[in-house]
Amino acid sequence: MITKGLCLSAVMALSINFGFSQESKKQQDIKSIKSMCGCYEVKFNFAETFQYSKDSVNYKPSKTKHDYGLEWVELVEDTPNKIMLQHLLIVSDKMIIKHWRQDWLYENTDLYSFFKDNTWKFNKLAKKDVKGQWTQKVYQVDDSPRYEGTATWVHVDGKDYWANTTDAPLPRREHTKRDDYNVLKRRNIQEITATGWNHEQDNDKLIRDNNGKDVLLAQEKGLDVYTKVADSKCLAAQNWWTANKAVWKNVRDKWDTVFAADKDLTLKNDVDKKPLYSFLFDLKPDAKKAESDAIIDNFVVKQ
Template structure:
């Protein structure tokens, strides 16, 4: 299995960010979604520019969708089946459009669009707890039209907990605080973790099932800026908003309504603008994503479990914690992935658990 260049890997890391994408196509002249009077040339999409291989979409419906539609299910079981239906092999697209700004003479940033092919694997199912691991599995087209790959890159993770009594709530400045869950009865929390398994955000919400539509709607939720934003924006430091996840016959759709907030150390809050986002997961039958992921996970999965377990201990023991952005001029994901790379190559990487514990400890502030 070939390993992508470090620059390409870096571009694909840290939550929702630049992913491999087809070459940008010009917007239809005369109208841009949400900005009908803007010149379409000024609003061409930004995002990934690497050309990915063609993907074949699934025809018909997923088995997980059919199981979700079975009659006589309890509300709890419907919730569970909706979460489990998110596992699969997908063509994933990320679309974000700024809808308003509050600065004088405001001009919207260019809309963001990118896509990739992603495997979502069920890591754990304990009934009232479900964990799903996302991994990019990418094939690229070179200048000659030849396919290069697969390249496997561990991506983000989502953990779902039934009636979770407490949440890790982002406070800004890479700081999280443990707080009671508002009205946890009958609801599920979704905890989202970065590519290095460090926390990103956690929020509670409710699944509803009506007329064949299963949707989870979250409470309002603060989180760190994604790469697609912090690489171009310095005027705000917290992204707040709500999430809706809806299950479709061939995948799922994640809709975000976000506010761009500057939150100062004294608690002063200033809204810079708002955005809408649509992340679309469409099941594919080719290229093969599961086999390359399973091969990668067979070599590195034990180490990543040590990383998850170490973080679980930190989150259990600490009511509040904050993180350093870098340690020895490296980011957390770099150190973890360097270790995993050695394991993937069959090299002696040393004690996995000790490496996980020491690495995470180095990034935690006293």
């Protein structure tokens, strides 16, 4: 765990005092974010650390998880105030899975914060509260929302990291196995390293009621280690993205329309017993936008 004794606003002030303008600081941030692109061997590690269940006899903690993957991180969008990174998981040269996506927005004021039960609350932040910050918006494999948070990138003592705490749905590794909690409070640290980058987590497994009251059920530690390898090892994913990027742009454009409503969002868990990703993964690369639009419309609960 990185010690964060120096508050982030003080870090910003120190940067300016030492001759780093806000613009040069922003360029450092952009360099760190874009350095997460490329081909990576990834080790996924999670362990439940503490349990607080009142039923200690019957409570079943999650098993310690160690997994491995090869991922290509594609730079999809690169503008001064928005950077989009799409993760592609390589199972084999002939099997590529569109994985999660992370968007980085500079001084963003619009957040969809996860509440519970497939519902996200829209929040409008004050500009002064996000000055110099980057919002990380994380999306599911079907580009539906997952979690979002805003914080300052920190570049001190040879370290480059971004740290934030936010609420999220159950992780993919648990949502089909656990139903005894409904919110994961994620303490995320994404740190750039000499060999790639790390995603470190200290998470709370929460039971949240309809009034937003939380009960802590358990805690876990996570460490995903991304080690940079030659881009040629991820050639299959690069080719897959070239063939499929048009249909997924249609999907993102539809979601942008949904998010632009700037109001709370609730999604159905399934339609005709199929989850959203299953419908979208079945689309052909040349599928029309109207087809993907209709699929997403079927999952958005009308307010």
